[in-house]
Amino acid sequence: MNWLEETRFELKKDLQAAAEAARAAGELSFEQLPDFVIERPRDKAHGDFAANLAMLLARQAKMAPRKIAELLAARLYQAEPAVYVDKVEIAGAGFINFYMRPNWLAEGLADAAARGAAFGESNFGQGERVNIEFVSANPTGELHLGNARGAAIGDSLANIMQAAGFQVEREYYINDAGKQIENFGLSLEARYLEQLGQPAEFPEDGYHGEDIISTVKEYIEAEGDKLLTVQPDLRRELLTRFALQKKLAAIRTALSHYGVEYDTWFSEQTLHDSGAVKQVVADYKAAGLLLEQDDALWFAADRCGCEKPEVLVRANGIPTYYTADIAYHKNKFERGFARLINIWGADHHGHVARLKAAVGALGYPADKLEVILMQLVRLFSGGEIVRMSKRAGTYVTLEELLEEVGRDAARFFFVMRSADSQMDFDLDLAKKQSMDNPVFYVQYAHARINSILLQAKEQGVELSDLAQVNFGLLQEESEQDLLRKLLELPDEIAAAAQQEAPHKIAAYVMELGALFHSFYAVCRVLGVEADLQQARLWLCQVTAGAVAKCLHLLGVSAPEKM
RNA sequence: GCGCCAGUAGCUCAGUAGGAUAGAGCAACGGCCUUCUAAGCCGUGGGUCGGGGGUUCGAAUCCCUUCUGGCGCGCCA
Secondary structure, three states, rough: OHHHHHHHHHHHHHHHHHHHHHHHOOOOOOOOOOOOOOOOOHHHHHOOOOEOHHOOOOOOOHHHHHHHHHHHHHHHOOOOOOOOOEEEEEEEOOOEEEEEEEEHHHHHHHHHHHHHHHEEEEOOOOOEEEEOOOOOOOOOOOEOOOOOOHHHHHHHHHHHHHHHHOEEEEEEEEOOOOOHHHHHHHHHHHHHHHHOOOOOOOOOOOOOOHHHHHHHHHHHHOOHHHHHHHHHHHHHHHHHHHHHHHHHHHHHHHHHHHOOOOHHHHHHHHHHHHOOOHHHHHHHHOOEEEEEEEEEEEEEHHHHOOOOOOEEEOOOOEHHHHHHHHHHHHHHHHHHOOOOEEEEEEEHHHHHHHHHHHHHHOOOOOOHEEEEOOOOOOEOOEEEEEEEEEOOEOOOOOOHHHHHHHHHHHHHHHOOOOOOOOEEEHHHHHHOOOOOHHHHHHHHHHHHHHHHHHHHOOOOOOOOOOHHHHHHHOOHHHHHHHHHHHHHHHHHHHHHHHHHOEEEEEEEOOOOHHHHHHHHOOOOOOOHHHHHHHHHHHHHHHHHHHHHHHHHHHOOOOOOOO
């Protein structure tokens, strides 16, 4: 348990004891103690912790909340004196506010310092196995801005959940089967023939991007014109195989430049090859949920909470994407994951209910399949919306973005906003790499601290043993503010994991950075009295670790110099 | 038509398992560098939380209704 958790636990126990005592004395009547919370007030004038117990008891006890709060406060720390609580006050509608003694913060910092690089981590997730699938863009093109957002959110969430004690695996689902691959093959074939001066009809809804042409050129360079004499079916297959491998390699490389590494690359085709997709159809048949109509096979989704049945196998005998996706999620559950998290673009939200119903109907826990819907990114350039289309080949790629703004800014930018707010990406602004960018502000805090620690070392000042440091000397307001925020790190990481909200870490680290800059402006570290210098050096040390930890969770570097 | 997401300061957005006087950055204005990085700090101004009802000790947060924007509702993925 971390310092805050422990304290909250104690305060809750103290209040429960006070309520029981009041009831025993006949001052207060209630049947069951409501489930109250110990929260950290937004305004530090309201103390370090606040409890809402009195308000929640009001109805049962038939008494004014403030009156109840007074009764409870009077009972607190009567039997046993408080160790860390300095005073208790009643405020507002009946809040019971706890003010902690300075030694409480000091011991919290000592605890954080002793944890070293592990500070901020917790066992909140208790080793639960979680699969996070994100990006999973079609391997028919390059990654674009929307994928970049998904990658930033997915990878950061994976990092955060790992730090919060979950066992996480990152997965990329490769859509290397189905109709769009067929279409991809037709487009490749047409470009191939064109390049070799043969008549070719380009498919109407084909992939128009320049990259298709360059891929075909690469093929011709390596293999020549030998496909001219090959049967069209085989020709398309060979071209497709070549192109998929090229595209996938490019996607991998781009993600790697972006700081994203996957544990598993899962091919849709393997589900078809292994018979897993067919098995899904058999499963529904066995469950009596299979319909046959218009030469197609349907899943009776309307009997599982959905609006209408869904096609599993088309009239032409080819299974739909949906069927493969069901087989895929079934496979994920069978690999032993307790939770599946998918990060999808908001344009796929219609698919969520269908998929959940489908896996639920097969007996898998549909509530353990969570989909984070990420609103789409709109690109602005020159003050105008740029319509992005993969087919039309008009999109900004992840690699281009990385060249323009760099990995740190790109990742921080995307993860700063919550997934469910649509965002406008102003390319001109991002290109400027202007100093308004908050990522520099935070990184600058880290660099500043590092500079202090480095100079201390050069002056021969070593950090003392923790046991000999008097953290109680940190009495300045800016020191205490920084300390309070610092101690919240484990809570913040756990909360971000629980709420699946990586943007919380971005917000936290910006606040932490701001508090450090304020501290820096007011308090000197080097050259002050030796004991105070030690306490402040340790404060810097822990702060640097916390800032670096947050930045790394977001896939952003923590530079030592800027 | 039905469904999902959003609407909070001039701009970009936090805050939503109900909590105290709604926050931050940018922009505007005024201060602070002979000492650890001024990419910084301190201060000032700025709001019908889209509108309207309701629930209760208390609502930006929950419910209903309505307006606006985005996206879905394929034998595409």
